[in-house]
Structure formats: structure tokens, C-alpha cells
Amino acid sequence: MKVTYHGHSVLSVVLEDGTRLLFDPFISENPVADIKAEDVETDYILVTHGHSDHVGDMIEIAKKNEATIISIVEICQYAEKKQVQKTHGLNIGGVFDFPFGRVKLTHAQHSSGYEENGEMIYMGEPAGILLQAEGKTIYHAGDTADFSDLALLGEDYQIDLAFLPIGDNFTMGPKEAARAAKRLKPKQAIPIHYNTFELIQQDPTDFTRELPGVGRIMEIGETIEV
Secondary structure, three states: OEEEEOOOOOEEEEOOOOOEEEEOOOOOOOOOOOOOHHHOOOOEEEOOOOOHHHHOOHHHHHHHHOOEEEEEHHHHHHHHHOOOOOEEEEOOOOEEEEOOEEEEEEEOOOOOEEEEOOEEEEOOOOEEEEEEEOOEEEEEOOOOOOOOOHHHHHHHOOOOEEEEEOOOOOOOOHHHHHHHHHHHOOOEEEEEOOOOOHHHOOOOHHHHOOOOOOEOOOOOOOEEEO
16 A cells, blocks of 8 residues: 655555545645645545544545545534535444455544534544554554553554654644554654644654654655555
8 A cells, every 4th residue: 555644644545456545634724735635536534533624625525526434423424414425434442344444443632623603513532543454554643642542552453654643732742652652563653743833843853763763754745655
């Protein structure tokens, strides 16, 4: 599989059979994104939680591509009210085998709400996403603080790539994220959710320095093959 980082927390994954996955599609309002929402082609959209910088262009992209949204139940219900035709709701700890592979929602220590027309909509529990496909395991932590139960994921899964937020203020910072990576024990740990806005400015080398041989910085627009 090929994994591309598009800035903030946006990832795209292309599998060997051509199936396309998109994580946390915050694109149009993302000042560092290297792609345009109207140009995105995807089959599935996976969303970690309901904040605007993760939901992003979910509705528009899903409709244009007739893509399936995979997320916590409440986000899928929100999408259905917006006339998205295909969704698959999961809950924390739940697993489902899709045609492309297996998806599991994991705990994240954060919050989840979407402001619309001056009102805050409850968007369910925040989550991390474990994707298992083509014999590989990718973990997208979403927005989270470090917490000790991440070690359980490290025990239960051989994670090839772990994408961890390091921006601080709203999530864990670089040192806490590095500690989380040590709990997860991935082959490679990659920082996300930083330097998009002033409040989350960070030096990613503060993260990778703590993880010799494991920490890796992906440039925006960079693709790696797993």
C-alpha cells in the first residue's frame, strides 16, 4: 500500500487493488494542504472524530465520489442527515471486515463536537483508527493525549505505521507523543497535527529525537510504500 501525508491529520492510502482510502479530510480550510477537495478521488472516508479540522470536507467528498464514510456512529448519523448515501458506523472497540481490510476504532482522550449554525452538535466519542490491510497495520491516533492503555495496542498489534498528533495545546505534545509511540511499539512513528495553526507550532525533530530508528517526519505531499 501507498500512504501519502497531506498536512494536518489528512492521509490518503491506495491499496494494491486500487482501493482508495482518505483519513480526516480537512482540506478546503487547511492552509497547508497540498490537494484540493474537488480533486480528491476516494472510495472510503475514515474520520476519527467530529471536530471541524478533521470532519473538514467529508460531506462534499463523500457525495462527489459516492464514497462510504466509516466513523463513530454519531458522525455517520450526521452524514446521513446530510444525504450521504453510504456510511458504516462503528463504536469504540468495534471491528468490521470491509472488502479492503479490517477497521477498528480505539480509545482517544479528547472531545468531539461540530459547530453548525451557532449550535454545537454532539459527534460521539473521539477515536483512533486501526487499519489492517494487505498484511500491514496502520494506526491513526486522531487527536489524543497520551494514556497508558495505548500499551495494549502495542501488545495486541504489530503496527507498521503510527501517526500521532504532536501539536500540543489541543493534543499531546512531542515528548508525550514520543512516550505514546514507545507504548505502541510501531516500526515507524510519524508526527501529525502540527504547524497548521499558530497554537500548534512545533518542531517535529523534538518527537523524532526521542525515537531513534523509529521516528520519521513525512513532508506534506510525501508518499511512502508500506
